[in-house]
Amino acid sequence: MTDDFVHRLKDLVSDADWSRGPADALALVEYADYQCSSCQAAFPVIERVLERMGSQVRFVVRHFPVVSIHPLADGAALAAEAAGRQGKFWEMHRRLMESRGALGELNLVAYARGLGLDIGRFQRDMADESLAAKIRKQKIQGLRSGVNGTPTVYIDAVRYDGQIDEAGLRAAIETELSKDRS
């Protein structure tokens, strides 16, 4: 049975998001879990897409820690947010995605130290309830938007159900860009 239900972002991209690329460009949103091996595998794929199309796309990462099976995912999301408060969200995002699941507390502190962060502040921010609340809210909005696992990607606010590979993503982005021009 099929129907015309469209899985659409409930929370549109805004300046409250961590984003890369021009503010008025086509939005590419990824809901991610740092402990999820599929997200780790998708990381270089998305980076390659951005290398080619980065000027036409505004890339946003939102958190979707699947805590029932990934007990370290929440802490990792907090680490990214805490690094963000010191201007290093994307650098930490890369470290976490490339960590292959080494996401224990000591790992997170080591990554923060590697990025030259103020460790005291980093640890205080990681314990900040408002950051935990931000992550919870992103996750609930993700559930309402049809996130059905990680990673889930949205192109121009509509869920992308194709393969997360370079060809698939680039083709889908190009289709959207051509719509915008017409």
Add this chain to the structure above:
Amino acid sequence: MTALPVGSKAPDFELEGSTGKTKLSDLLKENDYVILAFFPAAFSPVCTSELNLYQEVKEEFRQMGAEVVGISVDSRWVQQAFAKQNNLSFPVLSDFHPQGAIAAQYGVMRSDGMAERALFIIGSDSVVRFSYVSELTKNPGADRLLEALEKMKTPT
């Protein structure tokens, strides 16, 4: 076979599962709604990610008065192992003998011996309020369910 449509009476059942015996009519006494999530096979990739998702959204469902229950034709021992491995705290029920009898009553038993990937929301009056059969290989997500529950909660 057609899935029970909205407005039908939901057949009651009692099945063994990951948390012991579960009876639909008992759950309906304790909750405004019960979500029945039929799935093809425990441990298969899509079913695992689908049920993981329901575990993540369980609290949200609960706040809307709904309890979620998974059902497949796997034996109760399989369901227990499946629930344990994935930390699923809601009941995962075994429609094992006669195989798929409950799935058949809901019109979602397949000819290949598995249940469809199908979702029903049952109201406390035992009436089907929402009925959806997903593509077999596609995790339907939780947005349809959340949206349907929201609409039910809003008086028209």
